[in-house]
Amino acid sequence: MHFYHHGVAIQPSVARDGNTFVARVSILEEDGGATSLGDLGYFANRQSAFAFAVRCGTAFADDEPMPRPPCDIQPS
Numbered sequence: 001m002h003f004y005h006h007g008v009a010i011q012p013s014v015a016r017d018g019n020t021f022v023a024r025v026s027i028l029e030e031d032g033g034a035t036s037l038g039d040l041g042y043f044a045n046r047q048s049a050f051a052f053a054v055r056c057g058t059a060f061a062d063d064e065p066m067p068r069p070p071c072d073i074q075p076s
Contacts, residue, residue, distance in 0.1 A: 041069025
């Protein structure tokens, strides 16, 4: 799914990673290319991860600071 925010096509997505969900977002270019903002944060449920991906995509489109994820997972 993608949506437009101020003329910018944004494609938020969520991937499962073990017991957590990873928020991701891509900015779609007019020529068909895409810019991925990478893994944005880890969440306990799919809905929270998706909402965070939307917030990050709109912040990027508005040239605002990216929001911080609610937690930081440290590799063991």
